[in-house]
Amino acid sequence: MTIPATRTNDVWLDKAEAYLALIHDADRDSHYLRAHGLKPSLLRMVGDCSCVRVLDTGCGDGWLLDALAPAEGYGGDIYRYNQFPARWHFSVEDVRKMSYADEFFDVTVASLLLMWFSELDAALAEIRRVTKSGGRVIIALMHPDFYRTGEVRADGDYVVTCNLGTSFVIEDHRIAGAVGPFQYHYRRLSEYVNACVRAGLRIEELADWFVNMDDFVATFGSDCPSGMRRTGKVPMYAFIRCTKV
Numbered sequence: 363m364t365i366p367a368t369r370t371n372d373v374w375l376d377k378a379e380a381y382l383a384l385i386h387d388a389d390r391d392s393h394y395l396r397a398h399g400l401k402p403s404l405l406r407m408v409g410d411c412s413c414v415r416v417l418d419t420g421c422g423d424g425w426l427l428d429a430l431a432p433a434e435g436y437g438g439d440i441y442r443y444n445q446f447p448a449r450w451h452f453s454v455e456d457v458r459k460m461s462y463a464d465e466f467f468d469v470t471v472a473s474l475l476l477m478w479f480s481e482l483d484a485a486l487a488e489i490r491r492v493t494k495s496g497g498r499v500i501i502a503l504m505h506p507d508f509y510r511t512g513e514v515r516a517d518g519d520y521v522v523t524c525n526l527g528t529s530f531v532i533e534d535h536r537i538a539g540a541v542g543p544f545q546y547h548y549r550r551l552s553e554y555v556n557a558c559v560r561a562g563l564r565i566e567e568l569a570d571w572f573v574n575m576d577d578f579v580a581t582f583g584s585d586c587p588s589g590m591r592r593t594g595k596v597p598m599y600a601f602i603r604c605t606k607v
C-alpha cells in the first residue's frame with residue numbers, strides 16, 4: 363500500500379518540537395490535562411505491562427512507555443524526537459504502514475494519533491496486524507464532543523455551527539490554541555468503534571474523561587485562551603480498549 367504524503371504529516375514534522383514544548387510547559391493546559399486525565403486513564407486501561415512487549419504508536423517523546431514500564435517497549439512515530447528514552451526501541455514509523463513483523467506485540471497503544479489523517483481503516487489494520495492474537499489494543503482520542511465545532515458569540519454564548527452527525531476536517535486546528543495549524547479529522551465516537559470492529563478488534567471497554575472546570579480554572583486563573591467560557595465538566599478524552607480476535 364502506498365501512503366500519500368499528506369499535509370498532515372508535513373505539518374507534524376514541522377510542529378513536533380513546538381508540540382513537545384507545549385506539553386512540557388507546566389503553566390499550560392496540555393500539561394495539566396495529560397497529568398490529570400490522559401496518563402491515569404491510559405495506565406488504568408492498558409493495565410500491567412511488566413511482562414509484555416508494548417508498542418506505543420505515534421509515541422511522541424516516549425512519556426507513555428516510561429509511565430507503563432513494560433518488559434520491552436517500542437515507540438514508533440513519523441518524527442524522531444531527540445528526547446526519546448534510550449532504554450526503549452525507537453524507529454520512524456507511519457502507523458498506516460509499519461515495519462514490525464506480524465503479531466509482534468502483546469499490547470499496542472495509539473494515543474492521540476488517529477485524528478490526524480483520513481486513512482483510519484489502514485491504521486487500524488496495521489495496528490491489528492502487529493498485535494498478537496488475544497493481545498490488547500488501547501486507543502485514546504480527543505473526545506469527539508470536545509472540539510470547537512462552532513463559535514463564541516458576542517454575548518459569550520457558544521453556538522454549534524457544524525453538523526456533528528457527519529465527519530469533517532477542521533483545516534486550521536491548533537492544539538491548545540497555539541501549535542498548528544493541523545488538519546484535524548472530526549469523527550463521531552461510533553465511527554471509531556465501527557472501524558475497530560471492521561478491523562477485527564473486539565471492543566472490551568469504552569471510557570471517557572471529563573475535565574472539571576472548577577479545578578481547571580482554579581489552577582489557571584482563566585478558563586480558555588480562546589475566551590470561550592466553559593463550566594461544569596467538559597468531555598476531553600475518549601478511550602477504546604479492544605482485544606485482537
Ligand SMILES: C[S@@+](CC[C@H](N)C(=O)[O-])C[C@H]1O[C@@H](n2cnc3c(N)ncnc32)[C@H](O)[C@@H]1O
Binds near residue numbers: 420423441473
Ligand atoms: C498529539 S501527538 C501525541 C503524542 C503521544 N502519543 C501522546 O499521547 O502524548 C501526535 C503524534 O503522532 C505523530 N504522528 C502523526 N501522524 C502520524 C502517523 N501517520 N504515524 C505515526 N505517527 C504519527 C506525531 O508526530 C505526534 O508525535
